[in-house]
Amino acid sequence: MDQVKALIFDVFGTTVDWRGSMIRHTARFGLPEETADLWRDQYQPQLETVRSGRRPWVNLDVLHRIGLDIVLAELGIDLPDRYRRTLVKAWHALDPWPDVVAGLTHLKESHIIAPCSNGHIAQSVNLAKYAGLPWDAILGAELAHAYKPDPAVYRASADALGLAYDEVCMVAAHNDDLHAARAAGLRTAFVPRPTEDSEPDSDWDIVATTFAELAP
Known part of the structure; x- marks a missing residue:
């Protein structure tokens, strides 16, 4: 890992608690x-x-x-359009896991840090503002006009930073995300989360319990 210059992060589930946040947001509209x-x-x-x-x-x-x-059709719920639009925007306002902001802030001192998310740039920027995520750049799906696990997403993120693929480490709580990143030539780091994968299923370059443990 000595040659790694950038850490790029899965967002939904790894960096932010999408489930707890969306339960809170949907409850505002009386949804189950x-x-x-x-x-x-x-x-x-x-x-x-x-x-x-x-x-x-x-x-x-x-x-x-x-x-x-x-989903609303399956539940038989008729929610006005303006509320549906508000709920979609709620994915721009998700709470970070407790270790994330301090961990990213520390990692930023020694590495480039950025999201490599299926979220688009506007969503990622708004989420960073809401959750206090100190990214150096916004990377991910919109750069490649593709969605993970397409290798183009990982490679476009590394290319945007002007780095070789093995100089970039993908951090995720999803083993499938890391398998795809490794196949694209990136380094890999696994961090478990309660709503995502709890155990690594391969010999990832790093296995940590928090973002703080990713620091050299």
């Missing part, structure tokens, strides 16, 4: 707690419509809105 999980269940199927070519590139706000409409 299960709404957050059902909505998240729509995440990968909607991403796949873009990855497969069935839908041209659209950003995550568009896909979140489609997923929300499906």
Whole structure:
């Protein structure tokens, strides 16, 4: 890891607690707690419509809105459009895990730090402002017009920083994310989270329990 110059981070689940945050946001509109999980269940199927070519590139706000409409229809809930738009924007305001802000601030002293998220640039910027995430840059899916685990997402992030792929380490609480990053040539670091993968399933370059432990 001595040659690593940048750490790029998965966001939903790894950096921020999407589930607790969205349970809180959906409760404001009287929606049942299960709404957050059902909505998240729509995440990968909607991403796949873009990855497969069935839908041209659209950003995550568009896909979140489609997923929300499906879930509300399944629950038999008729929510006004303005409330649906507000709920989609709630994905721009998610709470960080307790170790994240201090951990990122420390890592920033020695490394470039940036998100490598399926969220688009506007969402990532708004989320950073809300959660106090001290990124050096905003990277990820929108640069590549592709969604993880497409290797183009990881490589576009490294290319944007002018770094070789093995000079960049992907940090995630999802083993599948790290498998894809490794296949794209990046280094890998696993940090478990209570709502995501709890154990590493491979010999990742780093296995840590908090962001603070990623520091050299």
